[in-house]
Amino acid sequence: MTQRPRVLVVQPEDVCPIGMFGTWLDRAGVDCDVLAVQEGRALPSTLGDHAGLIVMGGRMGANDAADHRWMVPTKGLIVGTVAAGTPFLGICLGHQLATVALGGEVVVNPAGPTIGLRPWRPTSYGTSDLLTGVLPSGTPVLHHNNDIAARLPDGATTLGHAPDGSVQAARFGPRAWGVQFHPEVDAATVAGWARDPEDATSHEATRQLREREAELHQAWEPLATRFAALVGG
Template sequence: MKVHSLQHVPFEGLGYIGNWLTKNNHTITSTRFYESAYHLPEAEDIDVLIVMGGPMGVYDEDSFPWLKEEKAFISNCIQSGKRVLGICLGAQLIAECLGARVDKAVHKEIGWFPVMCTQESKQLGWFYELFKDNPTVFHWHGDRFEIPKEGLNLLSSDANTNQAFYYSENVIGLQFHLEVTEETVGLISENCADELCENPWVQTREQIKTGTMIYADNCNWIMEGILQNLLDG
């Protein structure tokens, strides 16, 4: 399949997603909005859209004017029936494109914390099987999305509700990061270190580093399951 990614900052790339796509012989192209000469393809020229994270918010169009163009492209891809996956900011952008509200989360959530399945998640059997044991996943966010109308609310955490949603048969939004590798966690920890503060739901860099060694492989396994179902299902 032809997979296109939208990347907002140089330190939040595809991570394990890119490894899996390459291993399974999918074609990868990217739009990097942080580059002055970024380019968006025509929606009909791709099969799958993956929207990555970033420290900006969906409401920051004055500071990042390309957000308006990006939202129009995401909306076009959804309406065209493309398979769409959003990670963190990417999920928030998709939610807004589907008419859902995005605002500040009850708690800023940074580090390794478990997510729990909702009752609605049981309607999506393969997803429930991946998350039924309340896996510990990597969070780095201060905003949250409402669940789009007619979407399934799939997961919550102790700090925040609305951790994942499923819309139609093609669209998935994840508030957290399953694509993490030791390198990607190191990059975001280095570039967003100013967000690490005294907070029950914000871990230290050392806790984050330790958690990566313990939990990243399982996150990648879950990510693989999502990609298999999204691309091959």
């Protein structure tokens, strides 16, 4: 029997799991090994026999390495993965960590937090891209971020812009991507991100996702399926 490829998933917080993306990868024939770095688990210096790397989201900022010791080795792992041409995907914080690790800049969004469903607005590159090309323009995607990539690394390509003009997705290398949105979430996950009962924006995002979950998951799954195909060679 042919062994299924495996990807390493770096999970900064348990409230930001691989979620539906893991379910869809499994359906497409790819297994996930989740490394919960908030529990102090050591990061490898290389991927070893893993065929890809995914770095998930978290409530910390990409420039907060002084408070989160796992960030430095994570950035090193991202750099090595991208340089090797091994499939990489950064989601929200993972996208921002890749931006910083590869020489770009991440800042607090001067327009304020972006929370809720927003349309996917691809550039011409994003429309034809190997990964994001499977996501039709205008597809609602879930944002939940305070920070943005203010400057992408040299050689990176903007694949989409959020409605406020910030980078919505980027390609960092031949097989390396970052998305500022969350293609992995379900309503229960987003409900856990509400800061308090008065956090109206997060609760509204949860309501929107709960009402449209089946439709949205059907639209987002092709991203996982395509990433699985890249991992599988």
